[in-house]
Amino acid sequence: MSVDRTSSITPPVQKSDEEWRAQLTPEEYRVLRQAGTEAPFVGEYTDTKTVGVYRCRACDAELFRSEQKFDSHCGWPSFFSPLAGDAIIEREDRSMGMLRVEVLCANCGSHLGHVFSGEGYDTPTDLRYCINSISMRLEEA
Template sequence: MTDIENTSPAAQVGKVVKSESEWRAQLSPLEYKVLREAGTERPFTGKYTDTKTEGIYRCRACNAELFRSTQKFESHCGWPSFFAPLAEDRVVYIEDSSMFMKRVEVRCAKCDSHLGHVFTGEGYDTPTDMRYCINSVSLTLEPAEHGK
């Protein structure tokens, strides 16, 4: 994980930038609440919490490739967990001191949508000792094509 960035990636060249009304038209109310207002879905209710399907997880808002299924692991936290993004340039990190705690928010680098939070040093048995706790509603899964 790189240093925490406090700048919005939407201000950078080549980013997806839409008005609030455009996002509302594209996303369901829950998707909008999570992706655009940094909300969260209830634990253990998300579509991808227990998914074992191989493939690429994409941003639901802009379709950017974010995580591989091979980076997903069982953390039993109630949300899909990954130990690393597909590449560091796919996400940005923002300090989050809401909820009376210090956390690191994870956002899509392409459209600035809220994905979840990343936690480190909690003793995860992963190659990075990190847990990207990501809302299912922030993602879509593109299953791997086998036999090609």
């Protein structure tokens, strides 16, 4: 897994803090723009099996397909691969006293969740993109 260890990310969609606050609900803003996390097992897409494309709730960019979603029993929607290699940005996250890999929308820089590897999931990539439901919107096929 490649990790962008740079701290400067300049996504194509740029908005002021005021514009993001006007567009997003307070909870969406907290997760997408402040790297928050929704509580486990409460997100609208945690258990859904609906076929479609998951899009960034902030900018509508395509992120994941339902075919890459799997049930990891972790409390958040899990995917083994993003829609395309350039749909997301991965960067080192040392918050909360641990080393993780944060997942951001490549189009607008919004926080989506984290990616984990080596957990023994029976998936083609052995990766788990653990994504907040509130960071996405499902466009049904």
